[in-house]
Amino acid sequence: DTGVSQDPRHKITKRGQNVTFRCDPISEHNRLYWYRQTLGQGPEFLTYFQNEAQLEKSRLLSDRFSAERPKGSFSTLEIQRTEQGDSAMYLCASSPVGGRDYGYTFGSGTRLTVV
């Protein structure tokens, strides 16, 4: 296993367009998380899945954002009607279930620029 993969690495889109990002977690990891990071800030929690169930969503996740993990493996994050404020690095992470010592394994992120 090569770790957490995110695709694409970079995305430039015009305001108002829809975009979709994909995350492939480590195969043995049941939990998958999405975070957003803007320049000079730490990652902000968006949502997380345990297997295919979406267990929590942040208030940051407006109705323009939707995330899925249909078969409990890869996940997608879609942003509809993008706005310039959506420009950020979108990070995906995975972790195994159980134990407080387990940290995240992050992907390299998808850098979104809305012009």
Next chain:
Amino acid sequence: TQLLEQSPQFLSIQEGENLTVYCNSSSVFSSLQWYRQEPGEGPVLLVTVVTGGEVKKLKRLTFQFGDARKDSSLHITAAQPGDTGLYLCAQRENTGNQFYFGTGTSLTVIP
């Protein structure tokens, strides 16, 4: 959402110097982690701690955790250019599974 404050926000030092960065929480944490992030990449986990008063060492990095589990420090001895990056602490609430991150300390080690 818990508030995690990290200080200093920026730090620039010469190779070979020692440094300490700090992470303070507004509440008791269930567990705390330190990550390092390089530009254009995701954060990489350095250490996890769950016990108040705990000290962990990772080569030239020493992590200390407050007895009250509300604060933590990271000390780097004889810094090297490869230590350059954004150091993030992350806290998990007692009731949740997700971690909340601080704003980070951006470290630059000058050769």
